[in-house]
Amino acid sequence: MTDTKKSLQDTMVHGDMTKKFLGYEAEHTSVLEMLTPFQGIQSFLRLPYQRDLEGVDISVYGIPSDISTSNRPGARFGPRAIREQSLLLGVYSDPFPPHKHSLRDNMKMVDYGDLAFEFGYVEELLRVSHEHIGRMVDAGTHTLGLGGDHLVTYPAIKEHARKHGPLSLIHFDAHSDDTNMGALHHGSMFWYACEENLIDPTRSIQIGVRHTLPEHDFNVLSGEDIIDMKGTEIAQRIREVVGDNPCYISLDVDGMDPAFTPGTGTPVPGGLTSMQQRQILWHLKGLNVVGADVVEVSPPYDPTGQTANIAAGCAIDLMHVLAESRKLNNK
Numbered sequence: 001m002t003d004t005k006k007s008l009q010d011t012m013v014h015g016d017m018t019k020k021f022l023g024y025e026a027e028h029t030s031v032l033e034m035l036t037p038f039q040g041i042q043s044f045l046r047l048p049y050q051r052d053l054e055g056v057d058i059s060v061y062g063i064p065s066d067i068s069t070s071n072r073p074g075a076r077f078g079p080r081a082i083r084e085q086s087l088l089l090g091v092y093s094d095p096f097p098p099h100k101h102s103l104r105d106n107m108k109m110v111d112y113g114d115l116a117f118e119f120g121y122v123e124e125l126l127r128v129s130h131e132h133i134g135r136m137v138d139a140g141t142h143t144l145g146l147g148g149d150h151l152v153t154y155p156a157i158k159e160h161a162r163k164h165g166p167l168s169l170i171h172f173d174a175h176s177d178d179t180n181m182g183a184l185h186h187g188s189m190f191w192y193a194c195e196e197n198l199i200d201p202t203r204s205i206q207i208g209v210r211h212t213l214p215e216h217d218f219n220v221l222s223g224e225d226i227i228d229m230k231g232t233e234i235a236q237r238i239r240e241v242v243g244d245n246p247c248y249i250s251l252d253v254d255g256m257d258p259a260f261t262p263g264t265g266t267p268v269p270g271g272l273t274s275m276q277q278r279q280i281l282w283h284l285k286g287l288n289v290v291g292a293d294v295v296e297v298s299p300p301y302d303p304t305g306q307t308a309n310i311a312a313g314c315a316i317d318l319m320h321v322l323a324e325s326r327k328l329n330n331k
């Protein structure tokens, strides 16, 4: 080791990370090993881009679609923006606080990549989504989706329900997305999911809704209900509702106050703080969660990139929830 490297190692505070960084030699450096967020390929957490699902515990996929957005589009750029921010949060600092263990310990994870479809065709988007998410479910993997407008949750729920039966939905959102408007889109997909018995509303819960209320018999913690609630209290209420039923967590970033997540299609004042949102997720570990997603990040409406940054933080938190569920299922 050169003297320069040694003195840098002695003086910099990052310890093992610095050692690893300074240890990079050309012949041993893979494109997936880079620590610096601005370098290399932007897979989620720099996981390998891979469609082989043999032995995979959790597969991450993106659906870059805003075809069913009712107001401001741009969520098609969400998956790429979340992947980019995941490099700052979960690679530069691994494990990502407050989590104590790296996801990479004993958990095989892949970035399945984006689901490609011909733009402009909702039917084609749904067909492709069913095909790929169906593969993941049949391979026995847990899934994390990166949206995309909220319609992308519908095929994921349908595929997981095909295996597990009616799911408990844990739904963070300013809107119920449970309104019969005569067509399947990002504001109605949970109405269809209830009608088709993919989710059981009585064992499901919506958190943060404050613009539209559900038509089915969901449990609700409205935007007003949560004003004075701690994240731990909200998490406790969620746990009471869903019990040990197989769960799907769908996190629309507009469930948070647009002060935190302005880069979204249909912002509504009020809602969770980003810290409340994350604290709730930390306390959902141990639930039987089979799939999750983070949706409605629209980067063109947030030039600071902060919405995608928060979404990436929540996505990493959800990976920990999925990993914990995976460990319990494997027992």
Ligand SMILES: [Mn+2]
Pocket (backbone or CB within 6 Å): 150, 173, 175, 177, 186, 252, 296
């Ligand atoms: Mn939504």
